[in-house]
Amino acid sequence: MHRSTIGIAAVALLLCAAGCGLPRAVAVNPAAPAARNAGLSAAPGPVAAPTSPSAQQSAPSAAAGPLAAGLPPRAACCSPDESAVPHLPAPGAGSVTAAGRVVPTVLRREPPRGERPAGMVWIPGGRFSMGSPYAPFDDARPIHTVEVGGFCMDATPVTNSQFARFVAATGYVTTAERKPTAKDLPGVPEDKLVAGSLVFWPPETQVPLDDVSGWWRYVPGACWRHPEGPDSGIEGREQHPVVQVSWYDAAAYAKWAGKRLPTEAEWEFAARGGLTQQPYVWGKEFRPGGKFMANTWQGRFPDTNSRSDGWERTSPVRSYPPNRFGLYDMAGNVWEWCADWYRPDYYAHSPGKNPKGPSSSSDPSEPGQPKRVQRGGSFLCTDQYCSRYMPGGRGKGAPDTGASHVGFRCVAPLNPASSQ
Numbered sequence: 001m002h003r004s005t006i007g008i009a010a011v012a013l014l015l016c017a018a019g020c021g022l023p024r025a026v027a028v029n030p031a032a033p034a035a036r037n038a039g040l041s042a043a044p045g046p047v048a049a050p051t052s053p054s055a056q057q058s059a060p061s062a063a064a065g066p067l068a069a070g071l072p073p074r075a076a077c078c079s080p081d082e083s084a085v086p087h088l089p090a091p092g093a094g095s096v097t098a099a100g101r102v103v104p105t106v107l108r109r110e111p112p113r114g115e116r117p118a119g120m121v122w123i124p125g126g127r128f129s130m131g132s133p134y135a136p137f138d139d140a141r142p143i144h145t146v147e148v149g150g151f152c153m154d155a156t157p158v159t160n161s162q163f164a165r166f167v168a169a170t171g172y173v174t175t176a177e178r179k180p181t182a183k184d185l186p187g188v189p190e191d192k193l194v195a196g197s198l199v200f201w202p203p204e205t206q207v208p209l210d211d212v213s214g215w216w217r218y219v220p221g222a223c224w225r226h227p228e229g230p231d232s233g234i235e236g237r238e239q240h241p242v243v244q245v246s247w248y249d250a251a252a253y254a255k256w257a258g259k260r261l262p263t264e265a266e267w268e269f270a271a272r273g274g275l276t277q278q279p280y281v282w283g284k285e286f287r288p289g290g291k292f293m294a295n296t297w298q299g300r301f302p303d304t305n306s307r308s309d310g311w312e313r314t315s316p317v318r319s320y321p322p323n324r325f326g327l328y329d330m331a332g333n334v335w336e337w338c339a340d341w342y343r344p345d346y347y348a349h350s351p352g353k354n355p356k357g358p359s360s361s362s363d364p365s366e367p368g369q370p371k372r373v374q375r376g377g378s379f380l381c382t383d384q385y386c387s388r389y390m391p392g393g394r395g396k397g398a399p400d401t402g403a404s405h406v407g408f409r410c411v412a413p414l415n416p417a418s419s420q
């Protein structure tokens, strides 16, 4: 269950929690809902399964500010004790032995032949060991040797400011802003087919971690301009990563910008920053010298966020140190869409050079729902539930479904060198 996204069946379940006759038992990802087909609701108001009656009764409040608008009140900071809840194994203790052959990372030495586009970092290309020995990441094995060519990568996730320029220039309307059809969401009543998206909605009390409806809601009106719903906004969050974007939205932005989404192999190679099989993009320790290196979750997931790293939801890009390639936010903050289709068994068949992912998708946890890869984890990741801020961790999501913790960044070739 330690996945990044909720599946389409779960979305539909969230959408019609009042009873559409949909099956209750759906395998979902904890930290990131997947299908847009995940959770529509009728008219205004919370839509999810009523795990917290008082939360459902709390009315959205614009006066409470964009981060708090519409969200239930929080428990006091730092209580209860995070150490009192179960945790996933530590990276070293949680490694499987025959995970695959590890070769040292080799970076190409030749200098870039061209100029980096503004805001992008040159990734020199080279050879690395892709995958992870970390036991919970059962879809990230075998570890295998991959070569990638050089490319430029956005130094940060695409921000609200950048996405706003794209929308202003093109008039683009995102998936979450469009009313879903009955074909999008089979079995969902017509009156519940309203535009919206998935919002992390912390419960007031501890809830079972095997039911994502305890902390995800389909919120009508939620979209990139209103990440937590109609009463929230992005004012003051211009430099935060854009969220509530589907894979199609991300691909459309990339095309407009003259870029593309990274392959999963490019993303992991870039995230590792030239290091060989380190558990974190910055090295061995989660908090070297006690310092937070990424925006993740502290406290008891999902009801009590102690915000020890300073951020309850997304953080401005560049809030934490970059990796050795100069890339920011390659762990935590928001999940990032990749170009590849998702298959859990792909690593056993991946080409050795510039793999571009399988030709089709398969996710046994949600048969019949194609998914694209997501990488990097988010502000919701915690070792109580999902440690996929580690660079080997894989996420997945239905391409038509955004969420309040899913964004993206782009890659591009070098610009031709100027003659003089």
Ligand SMILES: [Ca+2]
Pocket: 295, 296, 297, 298, 307, 308, 309, 310, 311, 312, 313, 379
């Ligand atoms: Ca945080």
